[in-house]
Amino acid sequence: DIGEKTPQQVVQVKDRIQCALKTNPDQFKIVIRNKSQSRQYLADWWSVFGIPTQTLNEKCYAMKNFIACNHCKTVYRYSPTFTSTNSLSTSELSIKSTKATLTNYSFKYKSNHDSDKSINRKDVDLNIQNFLPSRYTISRNVHSIAEQTRARFKELLSEPLENEALTLSPDLWTDRFRQITYLGVTATLIDSSYKYYTITLCCTEFTEKEKTANNIEKVGIDVHCLDDNNISGLLLDIF
Structure with a gap:
């Protein structure tokens, strides 16, 4: 019974199910619930989440104490009376906003208190010679630094x-x-x-x-x- 397990044990079971869904898709699958079958599955996130199942000896066993995202295979603890709906909604939203490009993302320069704020301007001039080489390329710059x-x-x-x-x-x-x-x-x-x-x-x-x-x-x-x-x-x- 999942209710008799400690929180640490529940996390361990969840992680094992999640690993099995990602590594053994033939035996472990996610079954999406049909909204028309029950009012319990009317929430929008049920179109993304389903019940993880295991097929063993041609029999299908449902892990009803957990649900899993059909896209990223992330597993959550679930019961009809308690679940983390915020996490589920966040996972669903992140799936809808995912793209193959980086057009949705912005990269910002994080400056310290002593840095010039004008570095964030798009028209700032950057001199490649002023960048410090990494420890893998420092040997190539020894002669240049010596001459300078x-x-x-x-x-x-x-x-x-x-x-x-x-x-x-x-x-x-x-x-x-x-x-x-x-x-x-x-x-x-x-x-x-x-x-x-x-x-x-x-x-x-x-x-x-x-x-x-x-x-x-x-x-x-x-x-x-x-x-x-x-x-x-x-x-x-x-x-």
Whole structure:
């Protein structure tokens, strides 16, 4: 008796019937009730819903405690005195409004509080270059991002370099996992708007045994063609 089952057990039975209707249509079918047979079936949704049945040994057994949608096979708990008519009407309405195209649907941009509301306009200009790549395509954009970063840094460094407001300093550190020492070059500058920047321009493996000033200068000259008379040589070599 379905009335003696707990709500969880009723849900389990409903789910099993629904699965059987979708996967085994030869044995499990939905029988649409005839409105002319009883006043019980005069409601409009009875044209969409029916009683799920199972055919076993050439005998048909009706599952009268449940009804199912003839289109989507969704099963609902049912009794003549109690049912969720709101759910049934919603299911019927969704079936009538279903189309093979997306003409009935609209896609809206969900903005946060800081976003420009004008993004919802149809005539807004979108630059595909401004879209962030996904983790599957980021490798294809590494070179492009690197070139854009170099161009931005070159523009940022050019004005302080001309006005002698740029300082280049070596930076040594060791990879604690691989135990490899690196020599980096850090640029410290103040732009025309009096903003302070510290930028690591590059780094290379430091193979000298001693971390002396002479060895650091030697690596800088060998790698970046840097000398006392050409401080911009490092920037030209990097960019």
